[in-house]
Amino acid sequence: MTRIERLRAVMREQSVDLVALGAGAHLAWLTGLRPHADERPLLLCITQNYAGFLMPALEVDSARQHTDLPFHSWGDDVGPDAAFAELLSVSGGDGAKSIVLDETMRADFAALVQGALPDAARQFTATTVGALRMSKDADEYAILKRNALSADTAMRAAWAAMKVGMTENDVADVVRASFKEQGATPLFYIVGAGGNGAFPHHQTGETVLKPGDAVVMDIGGAMNGYSSDMTRMAVMGDAPEGYRAVHDIVERAVQAAMEAARPGVRAHVVDDAARAVISDAGYGAYFVHRTGHGMGIEVHETPYITAASQTVLEEGMVFSIEPGIYLPGRFGIRLEDIVILRGDGPEILSELPRDLRVIHG
Known part of the structure; x- marks a missing residue:
C-alpha cells in the first residue's frame, strides 16, 4: 500500500x-x-x-x-x-x-x-x-540507523580533537567537518562548556575549554532526507565536584524511561519515569524540559514525550530519550539517544555508549 x-x-x-x-x-x-x-x-x-x-x-x-x-x-x-x-x-x-x-x-x-x-x-x-509519519517502516529505519552511526563517528572525531584551549566553535567545526566527510549535512552542534552546559539550548560560541570543564555535546546531521540527534558528555581532565553523582542520576533516568517505553503506553508515562528518578534525587527543579521528541524527516516531530502527552506509543515510533539536569553556573548534563520502539521495548539506534568521556590534554 x-x-x-x-x-x-x-x-x-x-x-x-x-x-x-x-x-x-x-x-x-x-x-x-x-x-x-x-x-x-x-x-x-x-x-x-x-x-x-x-x-x-x-x-x-x-x-x-x-x-x-x-x-x-x-x-x-x-x-x-x-x-x-x-x-x-x-x-x-x-x-x-x-x-x-x-x-x-x-x-x-x-x-x-x-x-x-x-x-x-x-x-x-x-x-x-x-x-x-510517527511509525517508521523498514526503509526509514535503515536510513535513521545510518544517520545515527554517522553521528557516532562525528562525536568520536570531536573527542579525538578536543583539548584545553580550544573554543566551543573549534569543537563544532570538527563535528561539521566529520558530517561533511561522511556525506551528511550538518544540522546542529551544541557545544556547551562549563557553566554554558546549564543552558539546554546553548548557542555555541567562543568560550574556551578549561581544565575541569564538563562539556555538553548535542549534535545532528542529515542524510537521505532524515536526521540524527545525540547528546553525550565529556570532561576536560578531572570532573567538577559532584559531577559524577549527577551523571549517574541522569543515566538512571534514561534507563527508567527506556524501561517504561512499551507499545500501548501513553507517552507521559515515559516522561514520568525519567522525571521521578531525577525528582527523587532532589534535582526535579533542574530538569527543565520534556524527556523526548519524535524524529524522522524533521529533527523534532511527533510523538512528543512530555508530562502532558496522551499519545499512545506504537511499535515503529522513533523518538529521543534525553533527560537532563542543569545546575546554573556549574554544569549541565544531558544524555540523549534516539530509539525505535519494538514489541519488547526500545532499540537504541546509536552504538556509542553514554559513559562519560574524559579528555586528557
Whole structure:
C-alpha cells in the first residue's frame, strides 16, 4: 500500500474529504517531493479519487522529474485562483465538508483553501499525515540507523580533537567537518562548556575549554532526507565536584524511561519515569524540559514525550530519550539517544555508549 493509499484509508475512517499540504515535511514524506518554497501558492490536494498539485509554472519542469502526479499550473501573470478552482473541481474537493490543512504551510496558502471552502470544517494533520509519519517502516529505519552511526563517528572525531584551549566553535567545526566527510549535512552542534552546559539550548560560541570543564555535546546531521540527534558528555581532565553523582542520576533516568517505553503506553508515562528518578534525587527543579521528541524527516516531530502527552506509543515510533539536569553556573548534563520502539521495548539506534568521556590534554 502506498503512502497516499494509507492516507486515504485514514481519511475514510475520519470522514475527511480533502487534505491540503504545502511544501514541507508532510509533503516530502507523502510524495518524496521537496519543491522550492516561496510566496507562490504551491499545494498538494488529496481526495479519495484524486491527488494533484497546484504548482507555480516556475516549478513545473523541475518537479516533473520527481513525481507523476498531475499539475494544475499557474503563472505570475494570472495568479493561482483559476488553477486552484480547476484542481478542486477535478478532484471533487469543491464539495468538501471536512478538510485537513498542513499546519506548517504559509497562512496565506491556508487562507486560499479556506476561502474556497468557507463552510468546510477544518482540522490539522495530527490524526492523518502526522499520525502516519510517527511509525517508521523498514526503509526509514535503515536510513535513521545510518544517520545515527554517522553521528557516532562525528562525536568520536570531536573527542579525538578536543583539548584545553580550544573554543566551543573549534569543537563544532570538527563535528561539521566529520558530517561533511561522511556525506551528511550538518544540522546542529551544541557545544556547551562549563557553566554554558546549564543552558539546554546553548548557542555555541567562543568560550574556551578549561581544565575541569564538563562539556555538553548535542549534535545532528542529515542524510537521505532524515536526521540524527545525540547528546553525550565529556570532561576536560578531572570532573567538577559532584559531577559524577549527577551523571549517574541522569543515566538512571534514561534507563527508567527506556524501561517504561512499551507499545500501548501513553507517552507521559515515559516522561514520568525519567522525571521521578531525577525528582527523587532532589534535582526535579533542574530538569527543565520534556524527556523526548519524535524524529524522522524533521529533527523534532511527533510523538512528543512530555508530562502532558496522551499519545499512545506504537511499535515503529522513533523518538529521543534525553533527560537532563542543569545546575546554573556549574554544569549541565544531558544524555540523549534516539530509539525505535519494538514489541519488547526500545532499540537504541546509536552504538556509542553514554559513559562519560574524559579528555586528557
